[in-house]
Amino acid sequence: MTFGFRPLLVACAIFALGSSALAQDSDAATEKAIEKYRQMLKEDPWSNPGLLDADRGEGLWTSARGPKKVSLEQCDLGKGPGNVEGAFAELPRYFADADRVMDVETRILWCMEKLQGFDRAELIKRPHPGGGQPVKELGAIATYVASKSSGMKYSAKFDQPKEKESVALGEALFVRRSGPFDFACTTCHAAPNTRIRLQGLAHLSNPEGARKVIGEWPAYRVSSTHVMTMQHRLADCFWQMRLPEPELGSDLTVALISYLTSQAKGGDISAPGLKR
């Protein structure tokens, strides 16, 4: 039965070895090129296309919109109605009016619904842009709000009971295996210097690793040519785990963001950042 099969197997093995070595070479070259590109963009921060979305978000924040034709200038992000400066640095936080903990996107969603009269179900139906499409309005507003904390440090307190609960739930979700692949977030994000193909994997279970990257979100993602928000980032990792897409603004997403942000406490905010 093995007649003729073994040589084929050997040939395959040789081919596989050869092609993986080749792939590694070209991966290294591509990674270097991307690193150079990132460096060039960093040297000229104004070249980050994500800033255009922050501007678009500012326009959306200040214009009268939605069925109620009001702006978001009465939206309280935690520092009083309309106070955007530094608000992102203290999120997620507990909001008494909604009686829940919210991250920036969840809070903006809430304001768009309650103040402007937008239909929440409509806003969360397809909340993230496809490749090549610009970030949606909610994401652009989140980019604007986050950019107003750029240069500050993460300083959410997480001292209120519901905030503590959210961080604890986020941590439990982060380490919990689930789905058809039996992956947890820790399967990919709990060790230093790991990667999948070309993508370096952030070491998020480690505060130092989290501080390095969390403050860059929302970020302009070069490979898909749009700004990606943290809610979108999570949805993408859920897809990688073959889990159903988490609902934008759900307690689950807020909990994961609370956990990630508490890990990154004290880290620099440089949103909008720039990703591969």
Ligand code: HEC
């Ligand atoms: C199968 C592996 C895998 C799993 C499991 C996974 N991720 Fe990811 N994650 C990735 C990859 C790959 C990237 C980088 C993608 C890129 O470069 O575009 C990433 C990026 C991220 C980032 C951005 C890091 C940075 O460099 O800025 C965050 C935050 C994140 N993941 C959170 C999570 C959370 C939370 C979970 C669990 C719900 C999770 N991931 C599960 C593979 C995974």
